[in-house]
Amino acid sequence: MRDVAARAGASLKTVSRVVNGEPGVTPGLEQRVRLAIEHLGYRHHLPASSLRRGGGRTESIGLLLEDVGNPFSSRLQRVVEQVARERGVMTVAVSCDEDPQRERDALAAFMTRRVDGIIVMPAKGDHSHLRAEHEAGMPIVAVDRSPGFAGIDTVLVDNQAGARRGADHLLARGHVRVGFVGNHAGLSTADQRYAGYRSALKGAGIPVDPALVARSVTGIAGGGEAAARLLEAPDPPTALFTAQNLLTIGAVEFLRAIGRQHEIALVGFDDFLLADLLDPAVTVVAQDPSELGARAARRLFARIDGDASPPHRDVVRTRLIIRGSGELEPTRTNSRKGLGTARVRE
Amino acid sequence: MRDVAARAGASLKTVSRVVNGEPGVTPGLEQRVRLAIEHLGYRHHLPASSLRRGGGRTESIGLLLEDVGNPFSSRLQRVVEQVARERGVMTVAVSCDEDPQRERDALAAFMTRRVDGIIVMPAKGDHSHLRAEHEAGMPIVAVDRSPGFAGIDTVLVDNQAGARRGADHLLARGHVRVGFVGNHAGLSTADQRYAGYRSALKGAGIPVDPALVARSVTGIAGGGEAAARLLEAPDPPTALFTAQNLLTIGAVEFLRAIGRQHEIALVGFDDFLLADLLDPAVTVVAQDPSELGARAARRLFARIDGDASPPHRDVVRTRLIIRGSGELEPTRTNSRKGLGTARVRE
């Protein structure tokens, strides 16, 4: 920048003015400065600029996700990035794979880098650090999951109502033995979905049978294994409610592998690509990650812009998408595993 | 930091030493400093630190993708982020949706933020800016697509060989009328895949029929429409080769919608989740985005660490995954479009 000033025969401040588009520079001078910039290949240095500037915005935000590879997360990221870009802000995304330690590390790294704000999908466990950073003045919005304490903006999905809706859908079809496969117990979303399942059973006057419940299940493989385990119960389920997208996929794979995909009803929480092309197509309780991300981003930027209103709590509704797998009738016979066993359906 | 020094009764430099874990500080003093840091809630300021430090690493890299929402991109991002994290480096991801203008903007933004390096999946079109930044000293690695000029490290997929393999697979099954559905003509990957298709036909002594080729097709909906168009040709294809994951999905949806998924053979380029659960399961030429990302990231960090060797050109092989859709025999009857119109072929 010094070189630019020298070459243009202007002062540092003038160059600064031109670079930042501030008014009060003679067109001729401005032209000379621009030429010098062009000629020298000068690049504005944002970090240095932020340093001196009041408030010191870095024009970047942090996004802390479970796993960028999960379709739900990546759609969320997509829209957050888009909203940020419209403001000239870049998004730094970190996957922490449900690891609280990594979450803490990433949060610390965000602080150190002085991002302007953070959107976080809290892992399970302790969130005191989150609270600490927030109280230190960092704008933070929790998305998809409750941070476990008040005082912070949150944008959540109506998990309990959605899960209840999904389970009710199966019960309405006449299913009495409905299995539940859920992810990480202790995670707010997982717990709420489980609560929704319980509430549906309770509403139908059916007791919860522990043999039909698998919790803290992880990933596609885990979902398949859990489904297998549930179907081995003495009095096995005729329907499954899977509380997360990967678990649903795992269950679908398993049912298909044993050739019972048209026999065991299935409703999944969270939609996924191609769910409508499977056979049977998978009935799901759909969330809207784009909506979630957009609201979270807007909330965050409102805070960054100085909004000091009390913490908001925004809840996005879910939608039941009927496709076929959730509308299968309960089988009357006791279910048998394995292939090729003929059975009566009635 | 000044406050910390004052409270600990030490100098700024000593605090700096403690913060950076430099040797040569008396344990007692160090303890006092740590206490003061804790008490005052002091946070190290990385941007300021970078500014003064030699070379001024920002400990961040830029990742320029087509669309973070595409599974291929998000898996790539995942692994890049992981490699970066192991070095304490954060990843700034930007989706530019094949828009060259956005690509330029994002690149400029990366420069302005002084990222330590950039991994870019070049959009089609002009890449002079890429070259310019690279010559200005920014470490850059092109991934998945050729940047259109030499001099820069690239990590590519063997698109042409992979596509040839996929098309050959269909030809070997006896198909003579093989349709091609590809994305953006002008994009290196798309062009290479098309070249692979042509080379396969040539090898079989079959001329390329323009009526069976759809290029510059975009997205799931586009893939479906293109498949529809091809099947309406006077002498329609008995097999389709779709050159990108979304196009494959679109074609699958369409074939299924018209009930001919067991009749028209299909091989897709790029694997996708659940491809093995569809009916028929979809035969694909699989790429390995994780491998691609890992190699690109390692290459980038080698450059960042000062590697000045000539540009590398790394090619990752593809793998044909046989699942069913690509092994369907050519139908002898003339194909019928729509529903119910019978026609004779020969």
Place this chain on the structure above:
DNA sequence: CTGTTAGCGCTTTCAT
């Protein structure tokens, strides 16, 4: 082992 001084690249403040 510890502290002082200078200065990274930029923008503020205040003069001119």
Place this chain on the structure above:
DNA sequence: ATGAAAGCGCTAACAG
């Protein structure tokens, strides 16, 4: 309308 000087938070270089 333009510029000189001071300083953002930190660390390199050199003292003590």
